[in-house]
Amino acid sequence: MGGKVVNRDRLKKLAKEKRFIPGVYNYCDRWCERCPLTSRCLTFSISEEEFSDPEAKDTRNEAFWNKLSGILGETLELLKESAEKWGIELETLDTTDDIEAVKAKEVATENHLLSRAARRYSQWVEDWFNEKETLFFETAAAAREGISLEETSEVIRWYQYFICAKLMRAVRGKAEEEEEGCDEFPSDADGSAKIALIAIDRSIAAWAAIRQYITDSAEGVINIIAFLDSLRQAAEKAFPNARSFMRPGFDSIDPDD
Numbered sequence: 001m002g003g004k005v006v007n008r009d010r011l012k013k014l015a016k017e018k019r020f021i022p023g024v025y026n027y028c029d030r031w032c033e034r035c036p037l038t039s040r041c042l043t044f045s046i047s048e049e050e051f052s053d054p055e056a057k058d059t060r061n062e063a064f065w066n067k068l069s070g071i072l073g074e075t076l077e078l079l080k081e082s083a084e085k086w087g088i089e090l091e092t093l094d095t096t097d098d099i100e101a102v103k104a105k106e107v108a109t110e111n112h113l114l115s116r117a118a119r120r121y122s123q124w125v126e127d128w129f130n131e132k133e134t135l136f137f138e139t140a141a142a143a144r145e146g147i148s149l150e151e152t153s154e155v156i157r158w159y160q161y162f163i164c165a166k167l168m169r170a171v172r173g174k175a176e177e178e179e180e181g182c183d184e185f186p187s188d189a190d191g192s193a194k195i196a197l198i199a200i201d202r203s204i205a206a207w208a209a210i211r212q213y214i215t216d217s218a219e220g221v222i223n224i225i226a227f228l229d230s231l232r233q234a235a236e237k238a239f240p241n242a243r244s245f246m247r248p249g250f251d252s253i254d255p256d257d
């Protein structure tokens with residue numbers, strides 16, 4: 001079956017269907033293949049109307065993220081215990097510009113501590129994967145804790161640049177909201193920060209799962225986890241309301257249920 005083109009009438013009819021959650025795609029991670037709400041998302045349905053059984057896939061995806069979030073809980077506990085050893089001061093990151101002196105919003109966003117830290121993380125991931133290429137040939141088929149090395153790598157790669165993009169959007173949005181004296185609730189900046197935080201959580205869990213495959217240089221992975229954890233804390237501090245932001249469908253109670 002080829003890709004079906006959704007015509008205007010079909011689109012109108014589709015948009016009226018009750019199963020769709022309004023705005024569910026506004027604060028998602030755009031990873032439709034792993035999304036537990038594809039059957040409730042109009043954007044997804046438009047692009048993949050012929051998809052055979054979205055509900056079954058949604059259930060599988062939910063189980064996958066639940067498994068990963070179990071690993072996150074254990075990892076954060078471990079990090080707490082060894083905070084002194086592994087804690088990283090993000091404030092010590094080099095800065096080339098004095099943020100106060102920078103007028104242009106884009107440059108200010110680029111130079112924000114969170115943006116710089118997230119960019120550094122993206123590069124770190126790139127370097128790590130380049131260095132460990134052979135590991136994937138040797139162990140790609142093995143699966144620990146029910147999550148394969150391939151799956152954990154996919155999670156890390158999916159969010160490698162996403163975290164930075166969303167944090168920058170949040171930083172820029174917050175600056176604009178402050179500039180305009182706008183205290184609209186809920187704030188779009190908090191929504192962007194929330195999805196960035198979720199991406200950080202999932203990346204931490206994925207790195208923790210990868211660690212189980214690494215027989216040597218595990219310290220490198222622990223350093224990355226510690227860095228991400230510091231980034232997580234810094235983002236939570238900068239956006240204290242982000243965690244409680246309710247994303248349509250993902251966090252809020254669905255009125256149709």
Ligand code: SF4
Nearest residue numbers: 028031032035041044
């Ligand atoms: S809500 Fe899910 S299905 Fe819809 S665009 Fe986002 S990730 Fe894709």
